[in-house]
Amino acid sequence: MTLAVAVDAKMKEVTVWTRGVTLAKEARDTATLLAKAGSLEGKYNQSFDNYVDLPDRINVPVKSYARLSPEPIETFYEYENYRPDIVVLAEETLVKGNDILKGCKDGCVVVINTKRDVNKLIKYLSPKENVSKVKAVAAIDADALGAGVFHTFDGTEGCIDDTKIGAGVGAAMAAAVAKASGIVKLESLIKLADNKKAVQQGWDAVQVVNL
Numbered sequence: 001m002t003l004a005v006a007v008d009a010k011m012k013e014v015t016v017w018t019r020g021v022t023l024a025k026e027a028r029d030t031a032t033l034l035a036k037a038g039s040l041e042g043k044y045n046q047s048f049d050n051y052v053d054l055p056d057r058i059n060v061p062v063k064s065y066a067r068l069s070p071e072p073i074e075t076f077y078e079y080e081n082y083r084p085d086i087v088v089l090a091e092e093t094l095v096k097g098n099d100i101l102k103g104c105k106d107g108c109v110v111v112i113n114t115k116r117d118v119n120k121l122i123k124y125l126s127p128k129e130n131v132s133k134v135k136a137v138a139a140i141d142a143d144a145l146g147a148g149v150f151h152t153f154d155g156t157e158g159c160i161d162d163t164k165i166g167a168g169v170g171a172a173m174a175a176a177v178a179k180a181s182g183i184v185k186l187e188s189l190i191k192l193a194d195n196k197k198a199v200q201q202g203w204d205a206v207q208v209v210n211l
Contacts (some may be wrong), residue, residue, distance in 0.1 A: 002191040011069035012183055013081040017100060018090040020060040024059045027090045029170025031066040034177060035187035036069035036165070045069075051079050061098055068183060087180050088112060088173060095121050101130035108134050111206075113173060115141040118209050140206040142169045163201030172202030179203045198199035
């Protein structure tokens, strides 16, 4: 049985899909940067990994989350984002075989880390009945912008991440999300990310297709 919870219409929920262990840091950085940028802008915020997915196994689809709201978050102790406004894929093949749009709100924005033409990936969005809720799909080759940055295999499992935030791929991804959705300002991300160049490049390079 699912308990009914109050839904904060002003709160924005970000779900970052990734692959266990190998790309966990990139997803966590994306969510953390967005949440911390929201804090700089006076918003209430959360960022965390999905405890339902843990312990995350290598390359298995898992998720990280962020929430931003101008008011206190009523669903603070809800450990999954059931109503995402923004869906982010840290790796392009996650678009196939995963119901990434499950529960999404009208006006949802999807951001995919890919060097492919985003129009070729739109057909894989699932579940199909929710595609009509998607406002825009964006593509960013964040791997190229974060090139040369070592991919760590750390896992926080609910603890504080003591490594640098936004040293590579996550910085570009967060900027692409901000540009495509307007959830936070570019200036806020630049203040926080270790790789400020990747933030600017992600903002400049993201391609947005309105549906």
